[in-house]
Amino acid sequence: MRVVVIGGTGNLGTNTLRSLSTDPEITQLIGVARRRPRLEIGRTQWMTADIARSDLVPLLRGADAVVHLAWIFQPTHDPYTTWRTNVLGTARVLHAVAEAGVPALVYSSSVGAYSPGPKDRFVGEDWPTHGWPEAAYSREKAYVERLLDNFEAKYPQCRVVRMRPGFVFERRAATEQRRIFAGPLVPGRLVRPETVPVVPDIPDLKLQMLHSSDVGKAFHQAVTRPVRGAFNLAASPVVGGDELAALFGARKVKVPARAVRAVLAAAWGLHLVPASPHLFDLVMRLPLMDTGRARDELRWVPEHTSIYALSEFLAGLRTGADEDTPALSKASSGPLRVREFLSGVGRTP
Numbered sequence: 001m002r003v004v005v006i007g008g009t010g011n012l013g014t015n016t017l018r019s020l021s022t023d024p025e026i027t028q029l030i031g032v033a034r035r036r037p038r039l040e041i042g043r044t045q046w047m048t049a050d051i052a053r054s055d056l057v058p059l060l061r062g063a064d065a066v067v068h069l070a071w072i073f074q075p076t077h078d079p080y081t082t083w084r085t086n087v088l089g090t091a092r093v094l095h096a097v098a099e100a101g102v103p104a105l106v107y108s109s110s111v112g113a114y115s116p117g118p119k120d121r122f123v124g125e126d127w128p129t130h131g132w133p134e135a136a137y138s139r140e141k142a143y144v145e146r147l148l149d150n151f152e153a154k155y156p157q158c159r160v161v162r163m164r165p166g167f168v169f170e171r172r173a174a175t176e177q178r179r180i181f182a183g184p185l186v187p188g189r190l191v192r193p194e195t196v197p198v199v200p201d202i203p204d205l206k207l208q209m210l211h212s213s214d215v216g217k218a219f220h221q222a223v224t225r226p227v228r229g230a231f232n233l234a235a236s237p238v239v240g241g242d243e244l245a246a247l248f249g250a251r252k253v254k255v256p257a258r259a260v261r262a263v264l265a266a267a268w269g270l271h272l273v274p275a276s277p278h279l280f281d282l283v284m285r286l287p288l289m290d291t292g293r294a295r296d297e298l299r300w301v302p303e304h305t306s307i308y309a310l311s312e313f314l315a316g317l318r319t320g321a322d323e324d325t326p327a328l329s330k331a332s333s334g335p336l337r338v339r340e341f342l343s344g345v346g347r348t349p
Contacts, residue, residue: 002028003223004063006051006093007070008044009033009325011173012108012165015216016067017041023224032059032070037325051089056096065104065223068093073180076268076276079136086140087147094151097158104159106222107148109230111166111208113141117287119206124290125164125230132285135278161222165215165233166208166289169309172323173212174316175330181275201241201252202260204284208234209306221298232289235302239310247307247314257284 003020007013008031017031021042031044049059051070060066070093072085090107097105112135115128131142145162152160169177210233218233237243241252257280265277294300315321322330 001026001064001224002030002062003065003067004030004032004060005044005067005069006032006049006056007068007108008041008046009035009037009039010069010071010327011168011170011176011212012215012219013069014039014041014172014323014325014328015170015212016069016219017044017216018213019216019220020223023220025224030059030063033326035326039324051093052085056093057099060096060100060102063100063102065106066093066097066102067106067108067219067223069108071108073137074274076136076274076279077271082136083140087143090144091147094147098151098155102158104161104223105151106161106163106219107144108219109145109162109164110137110141111164111232111234111286111289112138112282113145113164114287114289116285119204119288121288122290123287125232125293127287132278132282135276135282137279138282159226159228161227162230163215163219163222163233164230164289165218166210166235166306168212168215169209169313170212171312171316171321173328174313175320175322176328177313178317179274181279182273196248196250198253199241199244199248199250200255200260201245202255202257202284204257206238206240206288207283207286208289209239209309210235210302211304211309211312214300214302214304214309217303218294218298218300221300225298227297231294231298231300232291233294233300233302234289234291235304235306235309237306238288239306243307247311 003026005013005017008017018041020026020029029044031046032049034050036046036048047059049056072082075081113129113131115130117123117127129142129145131138133139148160215233245252261277261280264280267273268276322328
């Protein structure tokens with residue numbers, strides 16, 4: 001079995017490759033990335049390509065399955081750039097899958113593709129995927145869901161699987177995620193219980209999380225099992241104010257969501273943080289996902305709790321944990337990156 005993983009150097013990609021590398025039925029495993037990493041992952045053979053520009057058909061020809069994970073989050077002040085890679089690039093991947101006659105496609109969608117939903121019950125994969133239009137990440141994930149609808153209708157012979165994980169964390173991805181969401185100015189070493197005496201208690205802030213290794217195993221199952229359609233992925237428990245307070249040994253302080261958003265909007269407008277306030281709007285509206293279908297059809301049960309995944313991430317922040325790929329390395333967040341980040345402070349969006 002020949003499997004091609006597009007976007008193999010990031011948080012999800014490295015763990016998906018690790019899991020697939022353990023499968024003796026997979027005889028050839030190709031990892032595709034814009035920049036070739038030095039990291040060796042099992043039997044992975046690395047190839048370089050840019051989904052927005054490269055001819056992808058030769059890379060995919062002869063593949064039994066393609067896993068599409070490539071995605072960029074930045075720059076949030078330039079949505080055309082993210083749209084060009086995330087949406088138009090994915091359209092090019094779909095075209096290449098069809099042209100190469102690949103029989104199976106596993107795509108990494110997200111909880112962020114879902115329309116606003118309830119926080120007091122869990123929804124299944126049939127919940128609408130229209131996203132939250134003001135958040136570029138959600139808007140792009142939702143648009144790709146429509147691309148997949150059209151692709152499935154036109155190429156029913158291709159088995160399409162849409163994976164919709166919650167927030168994915170692990171120790172080695174901490175440096176990358178700090179760069180993407182908080183920016184290089186946030187001192188990760190301060191994220192420890194003794195320096196966090198209080199945590200915000202924001203109504204309706206409830207998040208589903210899981211560990212990256214568990215996501216990799218779920219993608220592995222989606223590649224090798226004869227399944228189709230969408231699968232929600234999340235671990236227990238749902239994380240809210242109580243769970244954060246227990247994790248840090250801190251007390252909760254009620255904070256209006258409006259006040260938090262105002263601070264984020266000001267910081268984003270000044271280029272002090274890379275994550276836009278629209279992402280906060282999205283998080284506040286995300287539904288809670290039921291994961292029964294993944295359990296029953298993928299035979300997938302997360303090994304780690306959401307609290308463990310979050311704890312690993314926080315430990316990675318404190319120590320500056322990373323991995324030797326262009327996406328995860330400290331080299332992408334070092335002193336030069338800080339200077340580049342500071343050069344944007346004060347610019348208008």
